Amino acid sequence: MKRSELIFQSIALITLAVAFILFWNFSKGVSFVENGTLFDATVTDSYSVLQENLNRMIPILLGAILFSVAIAFYLEEYLARTSWKYQIIARQIAILASIPSLLYGILGTYFFVFKTEFGSFFTHALTFVLLVLPITIQSTQRAIRGVDISVREAAYALGAKRRHVIVHHVFPHAFSTIMAGIFIAISRTLAISALIIVVYVWTEHTPQSGDPFHIPGSVIVLLLLSLLSSVLSSFLEAKTNWS
Amino acid sequence: MKTKIQVSDLKVHYGNIQALNGISFDVYENEILGIIGPAQSGKTTLLKVINRTLEFAQGTTVEGSVQLDGVDIYSIRDVHGLRRRIGMVLPLPVGLPLSIYDNVAFAPRTAGMRKKAELDEIVERCLQQAALWDEVKDRLDSLGTKLSGGQQQRLTIARALSHQPEILCLDEFSIAVDPITTMRIEDVLKTLKDEMTILLVTNLVQQAKRLANRTAFMLNGDLIEIDDTDVIFSDNPASQSTFDYITGNFG
Numbered sequence: 458m459k460r461s462e463l464i465f466q467s468i469a470l471i472t473l474a475v476a477f478i479l480f481w482n483f484s485k486g487v488s489f490v491e492n493g494t495l496f497d498a499t500v501t502d503s504y505s506v507l508q509e510n511l512n513r514m515i516p517i518l519l520g521a522i523l524f525s526v527a528i529a530f531y532l533e534e535y536l537a538r539t540s541w542k543y544q545i546i547a548r549q550i551a552i553l554a555s556i557p558s559l560l561y562g563i564l565g566t567y568f569f570v571f572k573t574e575f576g577s578f579f580t581h582a583l584t585f586v587l588l589v590l591p592i593t594i595q596s597t598q599r600a601i602r603g604v605d606i607s608v609r610e611a612a613y614a615l616g617a618k619r620r621h622v623i624v625h626h627v628f629p630h631a632f633s634t635i636m637a638g639i640f641i642a643i644s645r646t647l648a649i650s651a652l653i654i655v656v657y658v659w660t661e662h663t664p665q666s667g668d669p670f671h672i673p674g675s676v677i678v679l680l681l682l683s684l685l686s687s688v689l690s691s692f693l694e695a696k697t698n699w700s
Numbered sequence: 701m702k703t704k705i706q707v708s709d710l711k712v713h714y715g716n717i718q719a720l721n722g723i724s725f726d727v728y729e730n731e732i733l734g735i736i737g738p739a740q741s742g743k744t745t746l747l748k749v750i751n752r753t754l755e756f757a758q759g760t761t762v763e764g765s766v767q768l769d770g771v772d773i774y775s776i777r778d779v780h781g782l783r784r785r786i787g788m789v790l791p792l793p794v795g796l797p798l799s800i801y802d803n804v805a806f807a808p809r810t811a812g813m814r815k816k817a818e819l820d821e822i823v824e825r826c827l828q829q830a831a832l833w834d835e836v837k838d839r840l841d842s843l844g845t846k847l848s849g850g851q852q853q854r855l856t857i858a859r860a861l862s863h864q865p866e867i868l869c870l871d872e873f874s875i876a877v878d879p880i881t882t883m884r885i886e887d888v889l890k891t892l893k894d895e896m897t898i899l900l901v902t903n904l905v906q907q908a909k910r911l912a913n914r915t916a917f918m919l920n921g922d923l924i925e926i927d928d929t930d931v932i933f934s935d936n937p938a939s940q941s942t943f944d945y946i947t948g949n950f951g
């Protein structure tokens with residue numbers, strides 16, 4: 458095995474392990490907060506509610522990711538680049554994608570932290586979905602377009618129908634690049650979750666320790682995970698270039 | 701002699717670039733037709749029109765007609781069925797990300813074949829025909845892309861035979877294959893001729909001389925001449941440029 462491959466695989470493993478631990482802790486909700494291992498004992502009840510709401514984003518995000526991959530395949534494989542449907546959808550996505558993620562962060566903190574009466578679960582979810590959707594759709598589109606035309610031609614030359622070509626040829630060839638895009642989206646989501654928690658803690662809650670700029674342990678973990686995700690993403694991107 | 705393919709006044713444009721300038725010729729059933737000519741002469745384009753994979757390039761237009769058994773290929777509704785009647789081998793092996801077995805079984809499966817015994821039989825026969833069976837029979841489950849370049853090319857030949865085509869198109873198949881394997885595949889082609897019609901695009905004029913019943917010479921999108929291989933390779937083919945190309949005094 459190449460050394461680069463080894464590094465790549467260990468990073469993937471570490472990320473998975475940490476994500477699993479975090480997910481497991483999150484799913485246990487309150488005990489995670491009380492244990493004070495990642496969070497401090499200074500947290501309040503409303504803090505755990507925020508935490509809960511962020512945890513509930515996980516299935517929604519996974520759904521959004523699957524949805525965006527499907528949308529991208531629909532756009533690239535089933536619509537002509539010149540059709541009005543393609544044009545309209547692609548333009549909307551381009552607009553969404555061009556919004557800096559900082560704005561999503563501000564939007565997120567606004568809904569999650571300051572507008573709690575307006576900050577229904579729906580608006581929370583919408584913020585994250587709008588963040589993830591354009592990133593993964595566009596990266597998946599790029600991945601699909603990156604599959605060499607000869608692969609498609611060779612598969613169609615065998616008499617394959619479109620669905621066979623997509624499932625057995627385009628998807629496997631595009632897989633690493635699609636995953637790279639998904640990890641970028643995950644990385645940004647984690648970073649923004651971290652931002653929301655920090656802003657929350659700084660505004661809503663005066664820590665008893667007297668440190669006004671206290672940073673909860675979970676934020677550090679989220680940021681580390683975010684960093685790992687983006688590293689993983691660039692490894693995946695590089696992997697497609699080797700093969 | 702029965703006409704298998706009839707090409708009439710075929711013109712192809714890629715956007716503004718004209719790749720075929722209105723060529724006409726017939727291909728007879730169970731012959732090997734060699735197609736030779738320098739780079740950019742339109743040989744690959746011609747093959748892509750015949751199996752209708754030219755449609756995947758952007759902005760192409762096709763005028764004129766190509767008839768297969770007397771039926772215009774552009775009037776055929778079931779394009780997948782049409783493509784299964786034609787086996788295509790490209791210059792460089794295109795790695796399909798599947799096991800060796802699945803590569804060969806792919807086309808029969810997409811055509812609806814499910815029986816393991818039948819698939820096994822096809823996989824073995826096609827790999828035998830492509831002179832690859834002995835090298836891979838013990839590792840049919842390993843990835844096709846892990847084979848050497850020459851082996852991958854023979855895998856694409858096996859794949860092209862897997863849907864039992866009536867016509868086999870080979871586009872410079874020996875570019876990535878060593879000379880000994882090339883000879884083995886050439887022997888296979890000689891026997892396959894009894895079952896199918898073969899269009900052999902080749903940059904090795906000697907390969908056409910060895911295998912083809914008739915040979916066509918193409919140049920810059922024109923069909924300069926098509927005749928019995930003996931005539932094309934004789935001292936006086938109809939066109940001086942054919943003679944120059946074959947004797948290597950070209951350009």
Ligand SMILES: Nc1ncnc2c1ncn2[C@@H]1O[C@H](COP(=O)(O)OP(=O)(O)OP(=O)(O)O)[C@@H](O)[C@H]1O
Pocket residue numbers: 714717718719737738739740741742743744745746757
């Ligand atoms: N996808 C494409 N887009 C634009 N022009 C193309 C495309 N494919 C081929 N052409 C052009 O069409 C002409 C014929 O090309 P073609 O590939 O058919 O030639 P060829 O005889 O197969 O050449 P070679 O021996 O190099 O394979 C060339 O001028 C080429 O530049």
Ligand SMILES: [Mg+2]
Pocket residue numbers: 743744745871
């Ligand atoms: Mg060519």
